[in-house]
Amino acid sequence: MPSHLSADRPAAQPPGRGSVDALISQTRRLKGDVDAVRRDSEEAGSDHPRERWQRALYDLALHQLNDLDEHLAQLRDGPLPTAAAPEAPSPAQGSLLSRVGSAEWNLLTDEASWSGELYRILGRDPAAPPLTLDELPSLVVDEDRPKLTAMVTGCLVDARPIDGEFRIARRAGDVRTVHMMGEPVLDGDGSTASMWAVLRDVSELRRSQRVVSETRDSLHHRQQAAQSEHRIAAELQEAVLPPWRGSLRLPHRGPRTLDLASHHLPASTRTLIGGDWYDALELTDGETLLSVGDLTGEGVGVTSNMTMLLGAVRGMAMAGATPGQVMAWLNQLLDATVQPALGSAVCCRYRPANRTLVWAQAGHPAPLLFRDGTGHVLEAPDGVLLGATSGAVYGQAEETLRVGDLLLLHTDGLVPGHTGAAAANLLLGLAPRLAGDRTAEDCVRTVVQEFGEGEREDNACLLVAKVVS
16 A cells, blocks of 8 residues: 555655664553552542542553554554454454554545455454445444545545544444544646545544543532632621721720720631631620630631621620620520531620620630730639530629720630640730730731741631720
8 A cells, every 4th residue: 555645756664673673662661660650649549530630641641552552563563464354463452542454545446455454443344345435434423424525525636634533333333433544645647546544443542531631620620619619708708707807996886995906817728718707896785795716617618607606696795695695505506507516716795884804715715814014814714614515504704904904815726836825825925015015906916926927727816905995
């Protein structure tokens, strides 16, 4: 079969056997290296979309290397004659590409010549005569026949090379995808005398490529979903929760009694917003509600629960509930809902008439009180939790404040690497510096400069209240 564009161009000489053997050896070494990397990835693999996508790519690469090995061997051994088709070796199990089949159609004599492998690819009886160009479309599925006709016409009329794919329906009932490459063979007058082509079955190759594409798309959709969840959570918190920056501005129906400031410090290693909060609300009787806490979990679920929680806390406080009652009822409310659950909280009610702070806690760091350049942790209420059931009763404590006193409420994680008494002692060590700060915002800035500059594993919230009258 000619393998040239025109009759006066000499046929290319096949490569030497030794050079092809060298290529085969290189291919097999590469196959071993890729297979070793694939096995390592499978041992540490998971069902995450990224791992599935990587495994699909490894499989595709190995399949293609196997087929390259087979094709190089075919190049070394030469094409199989038609008569050898019945005894020709079948492609390896799972091979992406069958051996390449070849054909030539002589336009002057209307004769066709097929290699034995082409019979196998097209599912034809090797004893039957090869199909002419006019008969070839009978094998092609209806939707792809115009594509084949256009390719052949372009080759015969305009001398354009053929390079395209179409699907064939074989006698066994299966449909295969075939890749065809061909060129016209011109006579001395420049007219098309014949057309030659090579064909290969690329059905498994396309299937493996679809697996790679689908796993990649699955990974992409999962990443988009995570980004969407993050964006929705951020928008929900922006819309319904207190701002994570700047001062908390109260309406002040009467004389201003507290100067408030707050700050949220996000975790360095998390992409979804967590469940920490702070809140301040001026109540109808002139008192002020202060609270900080956290819910377990993160993302949209915890955001919606936090919205419910803050609404519940505010509603109970507006109805006159004391901090101890708020903690008990909140515990019952969250016990009746799905996860996430309350991690910890502290609730305070400030009465400006006598500068009294009434507060209760649920597994949360107690407020810190700074006065005259020193500081201490407020003594925990008696009977912080008198039961482990939804009917638990929370104790509450009272503290009389003075003008100039500074109250600091915070969630766990404010001091990176420290919790409990260790974190409290580090915060109390800021007392001399906080004494020189005029406003609550200045105090927040001091704390953030000391503990908020580096990376942190957890979110943290800080609320500062300074008694001004």
